Structures are given as C-alpha cells and as structure tokens.
Amino acid sequence: MAYLILLEERGDSPLEWNTGCCSGVGCLMGHQRDLFRIALERSGEVRRGDQVRSCDVVDLTEKGVQIKTTLDVEVGETLQLKFSLTATCTIHCTIQVTRISTPYLGACISDISPDDQEHLSQFIEQLIALNLGAG
Secondary structure (H helix, E strand, C coil), X not given: CCCEEECCCCCXXXXXXXXXXXXXXHHHCCCCCXXXXXXXXXXXXXXXXXXXXXXEEEEECCCEEEEEXXXXXXXXXXXXXXXXXXXXXXXXXXXXXXXXXXXXXXXXXXXXXXXXXXXXXXXXXXXXXXXXXXX
C-alpha cells in the first residue's frame, strides 16, 4: 500500500483546510501548516445526530481530516467521524467542518480520545519515517 506525504508549509488557497487549529473562524484564515498531511483512502462513516452517511477519508494529519461524503453540511458544524486507520485500529473522533468543496469537506479534529490520538500520531510518524528512509 502506498501513501503520499505532502510536505506543504502553506495551504493552496485562503480557504484551504488548516490542520493547526480548531477555533472556528480562525481555521479559515489560511494559517501556515505545521503538520504533515498524509494522503490515503480509508472507509468510514460520518454522523450528525441520527443522520449517518458513508465516507472516505482522503487525507489526514494529527489535527484534521479531509473526507468525501454525500452528507450535506455547513462550515462550523460538528460531526462524529469513525474510520478504520488500519485493519486492527478504528478511530472515533469529533470533527468541526472548516471547508467545503462538494463532495469533499475539510475538518479539524475537535475531540478525540487519548488512545485514538496516540494511534493516529504513531501511524503518521511511522509513515513519515518509512517515507524519509526510502530516499
């Protein structure tokens, strides 16, 4: 399985989803990125109240995700996200929508358990180490 690690320091546009914060409006201001963004494909589900839709996580950092979904949302909404990070690890988190480009949305992770955060951080660190060691 191949992963693409984007070593970007800045977003491509003022509305690029920013992974360094989750403070509502501040997330839309085009702040400089300080985290690695990992492009991948993971199936999951996104929930708002009793509405549940399937989704694909298309990239992530330790602080945010970009997903593809048919759920109709607005910037600022809070959603529940569940996805399989690996065959043995499922991540559960609360996300806040910061950017919409249908059918994609960018979101900051606003709440995640310490265990799930540790799994996510270790996964990203391992991919970065593998990628940098392959050169």
